[in-house]
Amino acid sequence: MAESQWQEFDGKRYAGGRASEPRDLGWMRGAPPPADKRITFESDAFYDFPQIRWTLSHAREIAPTASIWRGNGTPSRLERAEAKGDVDALAFSDLNGTQRRFDEALYDTYTDGIVVLHRGRIVYERYFGELQDHVPHSCFSITKSYAATLCAALVHEGVLDADKTIPHYLPEMGGSAFGDAPLRLVMDMQTGLDYTEVYADRTSSIWEYARAAGLRPRPPGYAGATFVTDYLPKLRKQGEHGQAFAYKTVNTEVMSWVMARVTGRSLVQLLHERLWAPLGCEEDGYIIVDPAGTPMGGGGLSATLRDLARFGELMRREGDWHGKQVVPAAVVHDTQRGDSPAKFAKAGYTLLPGYSYRNMWWVTHNELDAFEGRGIHGQRLYVAPKAEMVIARFASHPVAASSANDPITLPQFLALGRMLK
Amino acid sequence: MAESQWQEFDGKRYAGGRASEPRDLGWMRGAPPPADKRITFESDAFYDFPQIRWTLSHAREIAPTASIWRGNGTPSRLERAEAKGDVDALAFSDLNGTQRRFDEALYDTYTDGIVVLHRGRIVYERYFGELQDHVPHSCFSITKSYAATLCAALVHEGVLDADKTIPHYLPEMGGSAFGDAPLRLVMDMQTGLDYTEVYADRTSSIWEYARAAGLRPRPPGYAGATFVTDYLPKLRKQGEHGQAFAYKTVNTEVMSWVMARVTGRSLVQLLHERLWAPLGCEEDGYIIVDPAGTPMGGGGLSATLRDLARFGELMRREGDWHGKQVVPAAVVHDTQRGDSPAKFAKAGYTLLPGYSYRNMWWVTHNELDAFEGRGIHGQRLYVAPKAEMVIARFASHPVAASSANDPITLPQFLALGRMLK
Numbered sequence: 001m002a003e004s005q006w007q008e009f010d011g012k013r014y015a016g017g018r019a020s021e022p023r024d025l026g027w028m029r030g031a032p033p034p035a036d037k038r039i040t041f042e043s044d045a046f047y048d049f050p051q052i053r054w055t056l057s058h059a060r061e062i063a064p065t066a067s068i069w070r071g072n073g074t075p076s077r078l079e080r081a082e083a084k085g086d087v088d089a090l091a092f093s094d095l096n097g098t099q100r101r102f103d104e105a106l107y108d109t110y111t112d113g114i115v116v117l118h119r120g121r122i123v124y125e126r127y128f129g130e131l132q133d134h135v136p137h138s139c140f141s142i143t144k145s146y147a148a149t150l151c152a153a154l155v156h157e158g159v160l161d162a163d164k165t166i167p168h169y170l171p172e173m174g175g176s177a178f179g180d181a182p183l184r185l186v187m188d189m190q191t192g193l194d195y196t197e198v199y200a201d202r203t204s205s206i207w208e209y210a211r212a213a214g215l216r217p218r219p220p221g222y223a224g225a226t227f228v229t230d231y232l233p234k235l236r237k238q239g240e241h242g243q244a245f246a247y248k249t250v251n252t253e254v255m256s257w258v259m260a261r262v263t264g265r266s267l268v269q270l271l272h273e274r275l276w277a278p279l280g281c282e283e284d285g286y287i288i289v290d291p292a293g294t295p296m297g298g299g300g301l302s303a304t305l306r307d308l309a310r311f312g313e314l315m316r317r318e319g320d321w322h323g324k325q326v327v328p329a330a331v332v333h334d335t336q337r338g339d340s341p342a343k344f345a346k347a348g349y350t351l352l353p354g355y356s357y358r359n360m361w362w363v364t365h366n367e368l369d370a371f372e373g374r375g376i377h378g379q380r381l382y383v384a385p386k387a388e389m390v391i392a393r394f395a396s397h398p399v400a401a402s403s404a405n406d407p408i409t410l411p412q413f414l415a416l417g418r419m420l421k
Numbered sequence: 422m423a424e425s426q427w428q429e430f431d432g433k434r435y436a437g438g439r440a441s442e443p444r445d446l447g448w449m450r451g452a453p454p455p456a457d458k459r460i461t462f463e464s465d466a467f468y469d470f471p472q473i474r475w476t477l478s479h480a481r482e483i484a485p486t487a488s489i490w491r492g493n494g495t496p497s498r499l500e501r502a503e504a505k506g507d508v509d510a511l512a513f514s515d516l517n518g519t520q521r522r523f524d525e526a527l528y529d530t531y532t533d534g535i536v537v538l539h540r541g542r543i544v545y546e547r548y549f550g551e552l553q554d555h556v557p558h559s560c561f562s563i564t565k566s567y568a569a570t571l572c573a574a575l576v577h578e579g580v581l582d583a584d585k586t587i588p589h590y591l592p593e594m595g596g597s598a599f600g601d602a603p604l605r606l607v608m609d610m611q612t613g614l615d616y617t618e619v620y621a622d623r624t625s626s627i628w629e630y631a632r633a634a635g636l637r638p639r640p641p642g643y644a645g646a647t648f649v650t651d652y653l654p655k656l657r658k659q660g661e662h663g664q665a666f667a668y669k670t671v672n673t674e675v676m677s678w679v680m681a682r683v684t685g686r687s688l689v690q691l692l693h694e695r696l697w698a699p700l701g702c703e704e705d706g707y708i709i710v711d712p713a714g715t716p717m718g719g720g721g722l723s724a725t726l727r728d729l730a731r732f733g734e735l736m737r738r739e740g741d742w743h744g745k746q747v748v749p750a751a752v753v754h755d756t757q758r759g760d761s762p763a764k765f766a767k768a769g770y771t772l773l774p775g776y777s778y779r780n781m782w783w784v785t786h787n788e789l790d791a792f793e794g795r796g797i798h799g800q801r802l803y804v805a806p807k808a809e810m811v812i813a814r815f816a817s818h819p820v821a822a823s824s825a826n827d828p829i830t831l832p833q834f835l836a837l838g839r840m841l842k
Binding site: 032058060063066074075289292 | 449452453454459460461462463479481482484485486487488490495496555641647648650651678681682687703705710712713714715
């Protein structure tokens, strides 16, 4: 049952979770780090494996970022009801039928840290590699769940109208794919876009977006868009809106842009005022900004594991935080109810049968009524109301596709929920 | 006595302190900011006036940075003994003989914020423009005073030997200007270097350093050093070491490199462990890192005004912080005693008669026994033991030379010290 030194994904071999521990490998150690242990923006290898095991706990050291201030109050207290032994020893069967232990599976999924809350108390908390309890880690697309939850709250408050099309708020988007897209479909990623998001394919549109946003180095003579709100109006339509779920990060950027334009507040300010401060987060978060200063709502957030868990706990408590309604309960209910599994099925996620996608959360419709924030390379915020459980898990998995760790992670989290239920 | 709308320096006219308020001018406002109100790294105009009035409160948004963690303790309390009216109305004569009021002089020096402590209590605190009490601001060369104070502590503890030459610690520096330079002379900037530091001259060596450190954009086809520890060994000697004070930022980079190599801890870790955490700072600080991850000890630090004031207060209390010796008293005494005014005089600072330079502090030898951390564009940490006073002042003055605001600032701070004495 012990972890093998090597793991294989899509026919490629990778050092395992223990063998790729970044301190042991010497990444960015020394003054200066030796050339072959240096991780720089220019190299464009910062998200390659095994460098990524260092990078995801240090995003601000390679890119410009804006601070999400926690405010100056005392952090909210997370009580403890430690159950480490029981959780560690929990046995489960992965989707391939292999028997695993909870603790060993953390290495096999390249976990950087995990916090489990049960009834709001920490029952399990571990850190690996570069991550520490006070260090923010890349959330990648869990950023979307934060942003869209705030957007849904603004809709609930009447600040935004989800039925309005994007150009109602952003006239400059009139000629783009979003010209006839209502905000509601953008929030649920049901737009028809001539845009692909395949990280393994270097010709995929996602790279064009990343270069525009300044998230990736630009080749000499680069003539593309130089910031994200310059790129978005260039997007063209493909197919019809509202037919199917199609996961495309640019939807979140458009949504965040609408929020910023209408409220006059950047996503950084909204996250501070509406989540970080009222939740009593322990540490400031931060978010990558593009060269025009726009916070990357599609995936730029870094937060500590406990602060991520606080957000999950807020959702589990239907938006109530110790007597204060921080997010409208209706927004949480709407998220939990999810959307059409039939529209979701068209996207072809064979590992996520019966799921739907709502307000940029992945809704399992499973026995725990769980819904998830999901980010590439293994980021997860798993909210399981029927188990009164929240799991926040950061990882730096070699493969930029959730399918690489879902066969272990999905049954692992479900088994824990069943145990705690 | 009111501020004029325009000010003139070296024959150039600039909008005054009030007229250049960045919010009013609309810098980086809007989603996205309009093209003519955008401040980007690539433009290389982020430190130009009036953009600089925004940039110095937002350095992390244009460059990669590392966090200086405050720790998870309660911030240390700064008591208040407000004396705003008295301080505002304080009259003084500037070095040109113009009569001024304290409050108006703040605008005339493009002040972003000022905190005055008297006997450890806040008697005066104001913020302008982009700066807020929880927002870190660029310290520029006050960074040096932080770094060298820690270096002097390491010497005091015997971790470093100030008489050893640099190659004793950094063999790769053997062929450079620092090949025969003892650490002591580096700490006091008495090295003889073929290196100029004139911000107004775009051919000055300081720009080569800045490009190597990634602090400035690199022209297409750039073939110079790509990180700071690659640049430093290339420096050549000019004249002899130990003859004169010569202010050159590369000394601090060499010193910081020695500290990191010997302690195995980066400047970020040292600042956290030895200052931010023990002082109970209110907010995390941060420091710009070069493309190899090296923190820029020469000028990369950003801190809040109150946390800067805490460091000044620590020095005023001879290293004692509420009963704990955070910095050895001997280090503070050695700093206060200063060095040779004769060697200092050779550097030609006509506005700073009788000064010396020790442990990267500017020692006034004036009636208040004051010593200063000084950073371009008006950053000041003025510690005046005989007045039991500390002034922390951030500014974004149009001119990158202290001489531009010294004619006002020096008599202004001295007058306040005399009033509080």
